[in-house]
Amino acid sequence: MKFIKKNLVVTLAIALLAFLPIFMVSAGEGIVGTIKNPLGSGGPGTIQEFLLAFLEGITQLALPIVILAVIYSGFLFVKAQGNPEEITKAKEALMYTLIGAAVLLGASAIATLIIDTVKAVGTA
Numbered sequence: 093m094k095f096i097k098k099n100l101v102v103t104l105a106i107a108l109l110a111f112l113p114i115f116m117v118s119a120g121e122g123i124v125g126t127i128k129n130p131l132g133s134g135g136p137g138t139i140q141e142f143l144l145a146f147l148e149g150i151t152q153l154a155l156p157i158v159i160l161a162v163i164y165s166g167f168l169f170v171k172a173q174g175n176p177e178e179i180t181k182a183k184e185a186l187m188y189t190l191i192g193a194a195v196l197l198g199a200s201a202i203a204t205l206i207i208d209t210v211k212a213v214g215t216a
Contacts, residue, residue: 140207147200154196161189 165186172178 140210143203144207147203151196151200158189158193158196161192162186165189 165182168182168185169179172182
């Protein structure tokens with residue numbers, strides 16, 4: 093409370109800037125009230141298409157990282173040279189890498205399944 097009292101002018105300015113778009117839309121001052129697609133006219137038109145495009149992009153970025161992590165895990169196995177503690181660390185690294193890859197690919201599959209289900213229910 094002391095902070096707000098001490099910086100009342102700054103707090104009011106931030107509040108005004110935060111609510112200014114709402115005031116302008118409600119007053120009808122030159123803002124039409126439509127939201128344009130930031131991805132362009134050729135981009136995804138629905139939320140489902142946006143989610144698919146987003147997950148596809150994430151998958152394309154993450155798969156090379158997964159491949160590098162598997163290679164690194166193999167390097168850890170070679171570096172272990174029979175040391176049980178190092179082999180345990182290498183096994184854990186490989187396990188977590190494979191779990192991450194499964195989550196990554198599973199997210200895309202689940203999203204596709206949900207989107208297809210919503211589309212099927214919407215057309216029925």
